[in-house]
Amino acid sequence: MASLINNFPHNGVVTLNRVILKPEYSVEDLEERVAMLCENVKTYHSETGFVGGFVALNSGAISNEGSTAGQAVESPLKGKEALIITFWNTFEEHEESHKSDTFQPLFKDVLALCENGNEEIAYEMLWSGAAYSPEEAREAQKAKQMYAVG
Helix, strand or coil: CCCCCCCCCCCCCEEEEEECCCCCCHHHHHHHHHHHHHHHHHHHCCCCCEEEEEEEECCCCCCCCCCCCCCCCCCCCCEEEEEEEEEECHHHHHHHHHHCCCCHHHHHHHHHCCCCCCEEEEEEECCCCCCCCHHHHHHHHHHHHHHCCC
């Protein structure tokens, strides 16, 4: 299995922050403040448990093929909801990072944008992986045709 985030341990921890922007703030405000926060984490915590992360903005699209609730056309949180997802070796190392004097002021700057406050949930990784190469996909398809039951 290929790693989605390089060097992320199979038993690592994923944290998820859901940000809903207050009406008076823009996505650019969020990008600027989160960039400062992420740079701080990379600089001061890459040696103490931080493995990687990403930030994703709600595009507004709702998958009617993958959703079971109604047939929505567009998310009402388009452009104002973001997920900040980080990858850590352990939950304890993540918690220590938040105690940092350099982290706290930047974290408070991000929280000031949030209409929903903040709840950061930690998840244990169960699976991660990258897509197959075209050749690997063809081989997997052949194996399924030959050996799949049912």
